[in-house]
Amino acid sequence: MLWIVDHERELYIELNMEEQKIILIEDEQDVADLIIQGLSEDGYRVIHLGRSEGLDQLLAKQDVSLVVLDILLPGTNGLDICKQIRQWGYTDLPVMMLTALGTPENVVLGLDNGADDYLSKPFKLIELKARIRSLIRRQQSIVQATQRELQPAKDTFNYGFLSIDDYKKVAYCDGQELNLTSTEYRLLLLFIQSPKKVFERSELLDKIWGINFDIGSNVVDVYVNYLRKKIEKVTSKKAIHTVIGMGYVLKIED
Numbered sequence: 001m002l003w004i005v006d007h008e009r010e011l012y013i014e015l016n017m018e019e020q021k022i023i024l025i026e027d028e029q030d031v032a033d034l035i036i037q038g039l040s041e042d043g044y045r046v047i048h049l050g051r052s053e054g055l056d057q058l059l060a061k062q063d064v065s066l067v068v069l070d071i072l073l074p075g076t077n078g079l080d081i082c083k084q085i086r087q088w089g090y091t092d093l094p095v096m097m098l099t100a101l102g103t104p105e106n107v108v109l110g111l112d113n114g115a116d117d118y119l120s121k122p123f124k125l126i127e128l129k130a131r132i133r134s135l136i137r138r139q140q141s142i143v144q145a146t147q148r149e150l151q152p153a154k155d156t157f158n159y160g161f162l163s164i165d166d167y168k169k170v171a172y173c174d175g176q177e178l179n180l181t182s183t184e185y186r187l188l189l190l191f192i193q194s195p196k197k198v199f200e201r202s203e204l205l206d207k208i209w210g211i212n213f214d215i216g217s218n219v220v221d222v223y224v225n226y227l228r229k230k231i232e233k234v235t236s237k238k239a240i241h242t243v244i245g246m247g248y249v250l251k252i253e254d
Contacts, residue, residue: 020065020136021045025052025081026098027073031121035068038125039132050074052081059090065136068128071099071110079113086114092142094135098123159195160252161235164188173234183208184227191240191250200247224248 022039026032027050036046044065047058051074058064067085071078082095097115110118117131155167163172171178171188180188186208190199201220205211209219224240231239241249 021047021062022066022068022132023047023049023055023058023062023064024068025049025055025073025078026068026070027051028070031070031098034125035128038129042129044132052076052084055081055085056088059085059088059093064093065139066094066096066132068096068098068132069115071097071101079110082110082114092139094139096128096131096135157189157192159192159250160239161237162188162192162231162239162250162252164192173231176234178230178234180227180230183223184230187223187227191248195250195252198243198246198249204247220248 020043022044024032024035024039024046026035026048029050032048032050036048039046047062047064049055049058053075069078069081073081076084078097078099082097085093085095094116095114097110097118098121099110099118100121107118116135119128119131155165157164157166161174164170165172166189169185171180171185178188187204190204190207202212204220204224208223228240237252239250239252241251243249
């Protein structure tokens with residue numbers, strides 16, 4: 001549930017939407033109306049403030065994708081507001097500044113105070129939209145890259161008494177290392193990544209040997225049998241089962 005807030009007219013419009021949220025801080029109502037209409041047409045949720053009061057509470061409560069901020073505002077100016085946003089800890093939140101002061105010195109001043117982009121008035125709505133899309137895409141890319149760095153690689157697979165360390169390319173049965181050929185290793189890795197899935201012989205031929213047609217050979221059965229014997233040499237428990245008329249499945253009964 002979202003509210004577009006206009007302090008000047010004390011108007012609260014309730015919206016029930018699920019798109020990305022953008023906070024717009026702009027005291028010129030005609031400019032704000034134009035931006036709100038344009039961004040809403042593109043599916044954004046816009047929260048409009050005529051001045052900066054209440055911004056900290058909004059940022060704390062709302063999952064905001066971007067702030068569009070005018071510099072010349074009543075009370076606290078946009079440069080100080082941008083600096084406050086960063087001081088509050090929102091260092092990665094994209095901030096787009098709007099202003100009639102479009103000199104290079106003012107652009108540099110805005111960027112030095114923490115803005116990510118700077119658009120001079122008057123501007124074309126199509127350019128504002130493009131800049132916003134670019135900032136949001138850039139931020140999403142940064143977040144995704146950070147998440148990938150924080151997530152450990154999926155190198156270890158475990159199922160029952162079987163395990164594989166795919167980083168070291170080593171397989172274990174009941175904690176004992178299995179002496180597998182490269183083909184046997186790839187076969188066990190495929191099984192352990194999808195336990196209880198029935199693999200048809202044609203699928204195993206395709207995924208392990210790269211053969212996508214029937215070669216009229218029992219190579220799959222031979223290598224599955226090799227793998228079974230090496231597992232059963234360590235434990236008496238059954239792991240790889242034949243599904244008659246279909247293929248093979250890795251399934252360990254309790």
